Amino acid sequence: MADGRESPLLTEEQLERYSRHVRLSEVGVEGQRRLLDAKVVVVGAGGLGSPALLYLAAAGVGTLGVVDGDRVDLSNLQRQVIHFNHDLGRWKTQSARRTIEDTNPDVTVVEHRLVLTRENALEVLAPYNVVINGSDNFPTRYLVNDACVMLGKPLVDAAILRWEGMAAVYVPGKGCYRCVFPEPPPPGSVPSCAEAGILGAVAGHLGTLQAIEAIKLILGLPSELQDHLLIYDAITPEYRLVARKRDPACPVCGENPSITELIDYEEFCGVPGRSHGEPAPMPAPSLTGAPAAPGGAAGDGGRVAAPEEAPAIGPEEVERLLAEGAQLVDVREPHEYRQSRIPGSVLIPLGRLPTRLSEIDRSRPVVVVCAVGERSAQAVELLRALGHSRAYNLRGGIVAWANLRKPLESG
Numbered sequence: 001m002a003d004g005r006e007s008p009l010l011t012e013e014q015l016e017r018y019s020r021h022v023r024l025s026e027v028g029v030e031g032q033r034r035l036l037d038a039k040v041v042v043v044g045a046g047g048l049g050s051p052a053l054l055y056l057a058a059a060g061v062g063t064l065g066v067v068d069g070d071r072v073d074l075s076n077l078q079r080q081v082i083h084f085n086h087d088l089g090r091w092k093t094q095s096a097r098r099t100i101e102d103t104n105p106d107v108t109v110v111e112h113r114l115v116l117t118r119e120n121a122l123e124v125l126a127p128y129n130v131v132i133n134g135s136d137n138f139p140t141r142y143l144v145n146d147a148c149v150m151l152g153k154p155l156v157d158a159a160i161l162r163w164e165g166m167a168a169v170y171v172p173g174k175g176c177y178r179c180v181f182p183e184p185p186p187p188g189s190v191p192s193c194a195e196a197g198i199l200g201a202v203a204g205h206l207g208t209l210q211a212i213e214a215i216k217l218i219l220g221l222p223s224e225l226q227d228h229l230l231i232y233d234a235i236t237p238e239y240r241l242v243a244r245k246r247d248p249a250c251p252v253c254g255e256n257p258s259i260t261e262l263i264d265y266e267e268f269c270g271v272p273g274r275s276h277g278e279p280a281p282m283p284a285p286s287l288t289g290a291p292a293a294p295g296g297a298a299g300d301g302g303r304v305a306a307p308e309e310a311p312a313i314g315p316e317e318v319e320r321l322l323a324e325g326a327q328l329v330d331v332r333e334p335h336e337y338r339q340s341r342i343p344g345s346v347l348i349p350l351g352r353l354p355t356r357l358s359e360i361d362r363s364r365p366v367v368v369v370c371a372v373g374e375r376s377a378q379a380v381e382l383l384r385a386l387g388h389s390r391a392y393n394l395r396g397g398i399v400a401w402a403n404l405r406k407p408l409e410s411g
Helices: 012-017 028-037 049-059 074-078 092-103 121-125 138-151 200-219 265-269 315-323 334-339 350-355 375-385 397-403
Strands: 039-043 063-067 108-112 130-133 155-161 164-170 228-233 238-243 327-330 366-369 391-394
Touching: 012 028, 028 200, 039 049, 049 063, 049 092, 049 200, 063 092, 092 108, 121 138, 130 138, 130 200, 138 155, 138 265, 155 200, 164 200, 200 228, 315 366, 315 391, 315 397, 350 375, 366 375, 366 397, 375 391, 391 397
Parallel strands: 039 063, 039 130, 063 108, 130 155, 327 366, 366 391
Antiparallel strands: 155 164, 164 228, 228 238
């Protein structure tokens, strides 16, 4: 300053706004200044990204990048708390920016209204200090991980499904997502949140945890999640920390990496890419050890075709076709089938469909069903591509069927 005095770290208004922070010995005035100077990017303004963004904004993280290529729809509002009813139809980046700016004028929001790809990922993520992954599909999960390793960026990762979640923090030199999950599961083997469901508060819990871990990274505080995978069961409720470590043979962060540039992640995962608006689902974790499959998507986040691309019919039309002799095929997993199914349906899980095509009678129509019509849409696309011209998807799946009080059985 001209009079020789140094400018304060925080303004009087900021001292008031962040007064509960600066009273924490781990934060203080200098720590709050670090938060204001920090840059964090969140991939996906969905169920995980929404609470993460809100709490980072309220905490005074000075620059927040939002990566998302989707628009807000009504089904998002059950868990994506950064969006509101008046935001329906808006780009999620736009909706998130408006909410953040209303929450804290100290924060600069950078909209990345796009789908993250191997062509743009390094450029998009490079300016930021911390990356939070709230993406909804396996290709993006591996893409973000690999990009963070190559850029030397810490990654705060989480995944959710039903009543469960998992989280980890991957920092340079201490392993990466591939060290825990070297290969994605087969396409269709992990249901999406749209298929299996998700309690909105579970998304909020894990997204808030991601915000906490990002703040700890900025402040230089230690975290058990840098060496462990956290598994959370909301029903019990129970938390479990599973030890993890860097794999020296990891193809990305190992001693002799074989992947030194970003690859075709859709081909690697066996699914087409998509946007990042919904949090990554996860298989039900085992609380007796490490999870059996990666936390991430291969359903809502990795579908072969959107439901509207497959010929879809409603429950009444399905009943008519069944009365005329159509075959009914359920492509969910066995545990879902046992819980609730349409009488007369035959179980052929989506992942096994290519090897069990002989069980589908080409001489009569076939109706394919799943939970909400997403996996069944994939199955219909496959059957039609193979020449089964009378394959149809039950629009809305078991949920739509049950909503009209149509018969179901279990056991």
